[in-house]
Amino acid sequence: MSTVVPLKRQPADAKGYRILNRAAAVDHDEKRRVVAGLLATPAELSPKYFYDELGCALYGAICQLPEYYPTRTEIAIFRDHRTEIADAVGQGGQFVDLGAGDCCKAEGWLPFLNPSRYVAVDIAGPEIERSLARMAPDFPDIEMVGVVTDFSRALDLEGALLPGPATFFYPGSSIGNFTPEGALGFLSGVRRYFDDGREGSGLLIGVDGKKEKARLDAAYDDALGVTAAFNRNALLHLNRKFGFDFDLNGFLHRGFYNEAEGRVEMHLEAVRDQDVRIDGHVRHFATGERIHTENSYKYEPAAFIALLKGAGFDNVRIWSSPDRGYTVYFAT
Ligand SMILES: C[S@@+](CC[C@H](N)C(=O)[O-])C[C@H]1O[C@@H](n2cnc3c(N)ncnc32)[C@H](O)[C@@H]1O
Numbered sequence: 366m367s368t369v370v371p372l373k374r375q376p377a378d379a380k381g382y383r384i385l386n387r388a389a390a391v392d393h394d395e396k397r398r399v400v401a402g403l404l405a406t407p408a409e410l411s412p413k414y415f416y417d418e419l420g421c422a423l424y425g426a427i428c429q430l431p432e433y434y435p436t437r438t439e440i441a442i443f444r445d446h447r448t449e450i451a452d453a454v455g456q457g458g459q460f461v462d463l464g465a466g467d468c469c470k471a472e473g474w475l476p477f478l479n480p481s482r483y484v485a486v487d488i489a490g491p492e493i494e495r496s497l498a499r500m501a502p503d504f505p506d507i508e509m510v511g512v513v514t515d516f517s518r519a520l521d522l523e524g525a526l527l528p529g530p531a532t533f534f535y536p537g538s539s540i541g542n543f544t545p546e547g548a549l550g551f552l553s554g555v556r557r558y559f560d561d562g563r564e565g566s567g568l569l570i571g572v573d574g575k576k577e578k579a580r581l582d583a584a585y586d587d588a589l590g591v592t593a594a595f596n597r598n599a600l601l602h603l604n605r606k607f608g609f610d611f612d613l614n615g616f617l618h619r620g621f622y623n624e625a626e627g628r629v630e631m632h633l634e635a636v637r638d639q640d641v642r643i644d645g646h647v648r649h650f651a652t653g654e655r656i657h658t659e660n661s662y663k664y665e666p667a668a669f670i671a672l673l674k675g676a677g678f679d680n681v682r683i684w685s686s687p688d689r690g691y692t693v694y695f696a697t
Contacts, residue, residue: 379505382497387514400644412659416489417602423595432583438691439571446684451477459531468496470536482508520554530565538573541662552676567697575663578622585620593618610642631659
């Protein structure tokens with residue numbers, strides 16, 4: 366039996382969507398930074414290299430895993446406190462989704478907040494273009510703008526944001542990918558957008574808390590091996606983007622909670638001695654040597670509120686999961 370799904374038609378006066386591609390501007394230093402990180406000891410790579418097309422799809426699969434609690438926990442907080450959070454945020458204005466990905470979490474908010482403009486910001490251009498094309502017909506009154514940019518360098522919303530209040534939305538505990546100092550800098554950058562004609566703006570952000578090691582270890586090293594594929598795919602991405610010759614079979618996934626540092630770490634570990642060609646260099650990896658690919662810092666509410674205050678936010682409201690393990694903050 367087949368099901369007929371009516372095609373979505375865009376109303377003639379629908380606002381539609383447009384994409385501002387900031388990633389198209391050549392970043393001459395990008396390759397140099399990647400090469401320097403890989404030649405260093407210990408080797409390191411920014412987690413932004415997870416998110417090519419396959420990486421975005423694998424992240425979507427991670428969110429479905431039984432061990433990966435953050436996505437479903439955060440969505441449950443949004444659902445359980447929908448009215449209170451919507452009242453705090455307010456109606457209208459602009460809604461800026463940082464690291465929007467498939468835009469699904471923001472999509473859940475749009476009918477409750479009725480923004481005039483939705484701005485989806487992400488390094489993964491095809492992912493947000495696809496998401497905005499999917500959403501635009503359902504929200505004909507909302508102007509949709511995609512900004513393809515790397516906000517770990519700077520949050521550049523030139524041309525995407527109008528004067529007037531904006532709610533910045535940063536779900537998924539992605540703030541944990543920054544070091545605490547980096548998070549302070551990033552949040553201060555968001556806070557600066559509130560000045561100069563954007564009084565009444567706010568930040569709605571979801572942050573994972575510290576919890577027992579076994580639960581965190583399982584969440585970042587699942588039995589099916591999806592997180593392992595997500596981590597190892599970064600090497601495929603590098604090979605394609607920069608012409609390196611990593612052998613995927615040469616590296617294993619490691620994901621574990623480092624209690625002393627208060628963060629989950631992901632690494633790629635060499636399973637044997639091997640040489641990799643990296644932009645004219647030959648990098649020898651000894652058996653057991655690792656490339657550090659991600660940190661995911663975990664914050665207790667008191668520590669995260671202190672970080673928000675340090676970044677210039679005066680008022681903070683919070684909503685936590687029943688086990689207090691995950692918290693959503695609204696800061697103004
Ligand atoms: C963990 S996913 C979260 C996706 C979605 N917001 C959610 O909560 O499910 C992180 C998202 O941030 C994007 N991202 C990662 N690093 C970025 C960077 N440096 N600049 C812009 N976007 C980035 C990724 O492409 C990805 O869509």
